[in-house]
Amino acid sequence: MSRAGAGRPSAMDSAVLEFVRRRTETTRVEVARELGVTAATVTNSVKRLLSAGLLRESGYARSTGGKRATLLRVDDSARRALGCTLDEDRLSLVAVDTTGALRSRAVLPLADPADPSEVAEVLREGLAIIAPGDELGAVTGIGFAVPSDLPAEVADALQQLTLALDVRAVRGTEAACAALGSFWSGEQAGSGLSGTLHLGSSIALALLLDGAPFRPDSGRPLNHMTLDPRGPECSCGRRGCLHLAVAPTGIADLTRTALTATQGDEAAAEAVMVAALPLVRVAAHLSSAVGLDTLVLAGSPVQAAPAIYLDAARQCFGDDPGAHVVVSQVQPHPCAVGAAVLALQTFLEAGQA
Incomplete structure (x- = not known):
C-alpha cells in the first residue's frame, strides 16, 4: 500500500527530529552531544527541518555565561497523519500531529468487516469526520493496522479508496501499531x-x-x-x-x-x-x-x-x-494511534510530507 517517493533526506534529519520530539524542547548543542555528531552537522540538519516547517525556534535556554542557546521544538501544527484499524464490529480512525499527540478521532460501527464495500464506505465516512473538506489533501498519509485475517478483497478496497482520494498509505501489523501507539502516547520509557x-x-x-x-x-x-x-x-x-x-x-x-x-x-x-x-x-x-x-x-x-x-x-x-x-490504555485504540504514527514516520522520513 505504501507509495515511496524520491528525495529521501539524510537519516540525520530523522534522528534530529526524533530526539527533539522526545525532549520536547532542546538546543543544537544537546542534539549534537546526544547524537555524537559535530555542531556543523546538526546546524545543517536543523536548517533543513526549519525550512520544511517541522521544527521551530521557541525561545532561549538559560544563560550559562555566554550567548544564550536557541531552543528547538517540533512544530506540532506542521503535519497531520491518520491511522485506521478494523475490529469485528467497528472501524477506529484517528488523526495525530507531528509529535504523535491525538488531535481527532472517530469510531464507527461496522456490521461486516469482511465486506469490502461496507469497509470502504465506512472509512470514507470517517475521513469526512476527522479530515473534512480540503483538510484531507493536506495530511501526510494514512496508516492501516492490518488484522492478520484481513481478506484480500478488503485490502484491495482500502488501497483503491486511498488512491482515489490521493492519500498516501502504509500498512503495519496490529501488534506493531499497538506498540507504536503505546510508545508515542508515553506509556513506555x-x-x-x-x-x-x-x-x-x-x-x-x-x-x-x-x-x-x-x-x-x-x-x-x-x-x-x-x-x-x-x-x-x-x-x-x-x-x-x-x-x-x-x-x-x-x-x-x-x-x-x-x-x-x-x-x-x-x-x-x-x-x-x-x-x-x-x-x-x-x-x-x-x-x-x-x-x-x-x-x-x-x-x-x-x-x-x-x-x-x-x-x-x-x-x-x-x-x-x-x-x-x-x-495499554491508549484511546480510542492503540492500533489506530500507532498506525497514524507509522504513517507520520514513513512519509516524513521518505521526504513526501
Missing part, C-alpha cells in the same frame, strides 16, 4: 527494549528498540504456539495452542466477558483471570528470555478489564524488580 503482547485478530508480540520496530515485520501471530501438548485439539492439527487457552471462543467474546467482569460479575471475572494467566505466563517467559525493559499488554480485553490483567501479571512476575508491566 524513551529508550530500551520493549515488547507489546497484543490481543486482536491474533495474539502477537511486537518488539520496539528505542521506540522503533525491532524488525519491519514485528508482530507475527503466536496463536498456534504450543502451550500444552496434552491440551485440547486445535483446527491446525496440534494440541494445546495458545489461543485455545487465552481466548477459546474468540477475542470479541473475551472482551464482552471482560466488560461484564467490570460490572461486578464474579464468574466473568474468574473467566477473564483464567484466560489472562496463561497469556501472562508466556509473556513472562518471553520477557525473561529476550531481556525486555518493558512489557506492554494491549488489546480490547485488556482495555476492558485492566485490573484483572495487572493482577495476573503480579501473580506471574511476583516481586521481580526488573519486571515493568504496563496495561
Whole structure:
C-alpha cells in the first residue's frame, strides 16, 4: 500500500527530529552531544527541518555565561497523519500531529468487516469526520493496522479508496501499531527494549528498540504456539495452542466477558483471570528470555478489564524488580494511534510530507 517517493533526506534529519520530539524542547548543542555528531552537522540538519516547517525556534535556554542557546521544538501544527484499524464490529480512525499527540478521532460501527464495500464506505465516512473538506489533501498519509485475517478483497478496497482520494498509505501489523501507539502516547520509557503482547485478530508480540520496530515485520501471530501438548485439539492439527487457552471462543467474546467482569460479575471475572494467566505466563517467559525493559499488554480485553490483567501479571512476575508491566490504555485504540504514527514516520522520513 505504501507509495515511496524520491528525495529521501539524510537519516540525520530523522534522528534530529526524533530526539527533539522526545525532549520536547532542546538546543543544537544537546542534539549534537546526544547524537555524537559535530555542531556543523546538526546546524545543517536543523536548517533543513526549519525550512520544511517541522521544527521551530521557541525561545532561549538559560544563560550559562555566554550567548544564550536557541531552543528547538517540533512544530506540532506542521503535519497531520491518520491511522485506521478494523475490529469485528467497528472501524477506529484517528488523526495525530507531528509529535504523535491525538488531535481527532472517530469510531464507527461496522456490521461486516469482511465486506469490502461496507469497509470502504465506512472509512470514507470517517475521513469526512476527522479530515473534512480540503483538510484531507493536506495530511501526510494514512496508516492501516492490518488484522492478520484481513481478506484480500478488503485490502484491495482500502488501497483503491486511498488512491482515489490521493492519500498516501502504509500498512503495519496490529501488534506493531499497538506498540507504536503505546510508545508515542508515553506509556513506555524513551529508550530500551520493549515488547507489546497484543490481543486482536491474533495474539502477537511486537518488539520496539528505542521506540522503533525491532524488525519491519514485528508482530507475527503466536496463536498456534504450543502451550500444552496434552491440551485440547486445535483446527491446525496440534494440541494445546495458545489461543485455545487465552481466548477459546474468540477475542470479541473475551472482551464482552471482560466488560461484564467490570460490572461486578464474579464468574466473568474468574473467566477473564483464567484466560489472562496463561497469556501472562508466556509473556513472562518471553520477557525473561529476550531481556525486555518493558512489557506492554494491549488489546480490547485488556482495555476492558485492566485490573484483572495487572493482577495476573503480579501473580506471574511476583516481586521481580526488573519486571515493568504496563496495561495499554491508549484511546480510542492503540492500533489506530500507532498506525497514524507509522504513517507520520514513513512519509516524513521518505521526504513526501
